[in-house]
């Protein structure tokens with residue numbers, strides 16, 4: 001098949017659908033190019049591109065979010081407690097962030113407890129996780145850079161930062177095409193690596209090589225979106241240790257050094273998430 005010009009038509013066709021309209025164009029081009037090369041015809045390539053975009057992003061949404069209404073709800077929250085409750089309610093709208101709600105009170109408090117003050121964070125493929133900021137024990141002056149593919153969600157998150165007086169920047173960015181370049185004390189890479197691998201083999205390792213952060217918090221889901229969780233902890237644990245050169249896992253709470261890299265790694269297992277804190281020296 002001659003792909004000249006077809007790729008532009010494919011991107012136009014895909015973004016006609018409201019579900020994919022605000023997705024970072026770089027990602028649609030990237031996936032579309034592979035699908036055009038692989039499929040026999042234009043229609044199949046459009047369908048294949050939409051399927052892939054659904055897997056890496058669309059599947060996490062039950063319905064379209066009314067972001068102006070969500071921001072108004074946050075603005076109208078009368079006090080800190082009702083603002084926290086609104087954040088919780090809004091985090092329910094993204095399946096991945098929703099899964100963290102039952103463990104939200106312990107997740108950041110436990111993992112970040114032993115760290116020196118965190119002055120800068122990057123939240124990679126963030127979903128609605130930035131709404132968990134009130135639960136993160138960060139330094140008062142902390143900067144917070146977040147990255148995801150949905151333009152409307154990123155505009156909302158920028159509005160949230162401005163409202164909260166947080167020194168935050170929301171980047172509408174495909175991190176496969178343009179990895180986050182911002183150095184930080186802490187990188188949050190929450191339940192993101194399997195998603196990137198689904199889009200492109202080898203993407204997880206490539207991302208980890210580019211992140212400039214002293215502490216990396218990398219996590220995995222313990223059940224699939226469909227609710228099946230059999231063997232997932234073991235599989236993702238193996239994937240993680242494969243990424244850090246096949247070192248055996250330390251016991252919960254115990255630090256272990258990963259071969260070939262000067263990383264100290266601590267493992268945390270919560271009811272709905274498996275997490276590793278990797279500190280580089």
Ligand SMILES: C[S@@+](CC[C@H](N)C(=O)[O-])C[C@H]1O[C@@H](n2cnc3c(N)ncnc32)[C@H](O)[C@@H]1O
Nearest residue numbers: 057096097125126127129148149174175176190
């Ligand atoms: C499993 S969710 C994790 C969301 C969030 N980190 C959390 O744990 O709550 C994966 C996220 O990756 C985003 N994503 C997928 N591919 C991406 C890409 N190439 N660049 C940036 N974000 C991406 C999706 O939009 C989605 O929000």
